[in-house]
Amino acid sequence: MQNNTLSLSQIRGLLDPGESFRLEVHGSIDSTNNRAKALALDGVSDVTVIVADRQTAGRGRMGRSFLSPPGSGLYLSVLFRPTIAPELIAQITPFAAVAAAEVIERLSGMPVGIKWVNDLQMNGKKICGILTEAQFGASGQPDFVVLGIGINVGQREWPPELCELAGSIEELCGTCLSRNLLAAELLTALTPLFHGTLPTFLPEYRARSVLLEKPVTVWQGDGHYDGVATAIEDDGALVVTLPGGAQRILHAGEVSVRLR
Numbered sequence: 001m002q003n004n005t006l007s008l009s010q011i012r013g014l015l016d017p018g019e020s021f022r023l024e025v026h027g028s029i030d031s032t033n034n035r036a037k038a039l040a041l042d043g044v045s046d047v048t049v050i051v052a053d054r055q056t057a058g059r060g061r062m063g064r065s066f067l068s069p070p071g072s073g074l075y076l077s078v079l080f081r082p083t084i085a086p087e088l089i090a091q092i093t094p095f096a097a098v099a100a101a102e103v104i105e106r107l108s109g110m111p112v113g114i115k116w117v118n119d120l121q122m123n124g125k126k127i128c129g130i131l132t133e134a135q136f137g138a139s140g141q142p143d144f145v146v147l148g149i150g151i152n153v154g155q156r157e158w159p160p161e162l163c164e165l166a167g168s169i170e171e172l173c174g175t176c177l178s179r180n181l182l183a184a185e186l187l188t189a190l191t192p193l194f195h196g197t198l199p200t201f202l203p204e205y206r207a208r209s210v211l212l213e214k215p216v217t218v219w220q221g222d223g224h225y226d227g228v229a230t231a232i233e234d235d236g237a238l239v240v241t242l243p244g245g246a247q248r249i250l251h252a253g254e255v256s257v258r259l260r
């Protein structure tokens with residue numbers, strides 16, 4: 001990977017000057033989501049973007065870790081106080097998946113698919129994961145949301161357990177994307193969310209799905225079962241049809257789905 005240093009001034013220079021994000025760029029941090037949450041609990045109310053070159057405890061869904069080596073990935077979290085309806089909070093992850101897929105595809109020239117609910121894939125390998133965390137107040141209104149996005153930009157070495165599953169944009173299409181440009185384009189694509197708007201994204205989410213019409217295995221708790229992913233509902237739930245024809249409606253929660 002060529003010189004691809006993260007720079008607060010470069011990211012800021014690429015953003016719409018009318019957008020007043022608070023922006024922090026860290027060399028090393030445990031998790032950008034942790035930092036964003038800590039700021040929220042301290043009462044920060046501005047839209048705040050945390051970017052790091054490396055995470056020592058990057059987190060993924062279902063208590064998993066997210067490998068975050070230095071110099072080669074984009075680890076970014078946005079803290080915001082949502083003004084969208086509470087029932088739309090679950091749609092933030094799929095909306096962000098579409099936004100990130102469109103940005104990466106435009107900058108890299110390679111097709112990007114979405115593996116329900118929060119993974120982006122290029123050539124069948126995971127290049128990006130999204131972890132949205134929210135805290136709700138007594139009224140049921142969300143106090144804050146932390147939207148965390150990790151993109152494998154230039155990694156070329158993987159631990160054995162990830163070799164088959166994960167890849168980086170540079171590895172998969174030979175293009176070395178500027179992490180600063182990627183961060184700025186991503187933030188620009190996500191901006192409507194910070195202003196209380198959730199633009200239409202479901203048709204694009206469905207069109208990019210790598211699971212629809214495919215045989216899948218669903219892992220839930222200690223068990224698993226096979227079926228075919230047949231639809232994505234308007235609320236983002238995945239419909240899996242079992243061999244006998246019965247249907248299971250899956251909400252993100254503690255469910256993991258893999259292609260068979």
Ligand code: BTN
Nearest residue numbers: 031033058059060061129148150
């Ligand atoms: C997943 O693959 O399950 C989600 C991974 C999300 C990783 C990003 S990197 C930036 C932010 N900080 C974290 O600790 N996690 C998210």
